[in-house]
Amino acid sequence: MAGYENIKDKGFDNRTTGELREIAIRGGKASGEARRRKADFRKTLNMLLTAEIDNEEYKPILEALGVECTLESALNMAMIKEGLAGNVKAYEAIAKYAGQSNQTERDDEEQRIRTERAKRARDLEVGNDDSNDENIQNFLKAMRPAQEDLEELFDNVGDGENESEEKAE
Known part of the structure; x- marks a missing residue:
């Protein structure tokens, strides 16, 4: 769910623009203070560790x-x-x-593949359909081959068998 549906019935839909702006300003200030506190902590920790x-x-x-x-x-x-x-x-x-x-390299590769699949599924779900994605297009083409593709595939199979028979003779 995106946009307005996320905040509907949470009280934000009843606030004025000025109130929402004030809430955003307070949130931004609090966020800045938290970031500075964390940065100071890291700086102090690094100073102590290198002492x-x-x-x-x-x-x-x-x-x-x-x-x-x-x-x-x-x-x-x-x-x-x-x-x-x-x-x-x-x-x-x-x-x-x-x-x-x-973790083995195989585990890392499997995780990478799962992540890519999840990204594709999410993109399709939210409507970011990238029709230029060659892998998806090739997969879809393989799932629904045209008659020409089937004929070409079977023609190539026959040629390969004849060549192997000729070499055997």
Whole structure:
């Protein structure tokens, strides 16, 4: 459902243009404040993670590995230590952020295909019919072939059999 049907009977249809504008202004201001708060949080977190640490447990190990002695490095080292101790959740987090996944390439391809199908179905449902989509046109043509296409198909099949018989002789 699009447009007016989404807000019908929610009170918005009874408000004046000025009231709706005021609600939109308040929403925009609140959204801006939330975005600034999140940006400040990320900035502070990144600053803390890159701060140098002087931890007697991790600093010698990190220096020996040639890694910066930052809080981020120490946290990663602690996660690895937990994973080595048998903490499966820690291992899964390490694998996830190291780019290792239990998803295979086949799973990724299957997900891509499902996403494309869902997009096509949605586009057809809302009326965004892209008749230039060659794959859909080829599929439809294969489902309802013209008589000429069938004759051409069977002519080619016969030619292939004759060639193989000639080679066998």
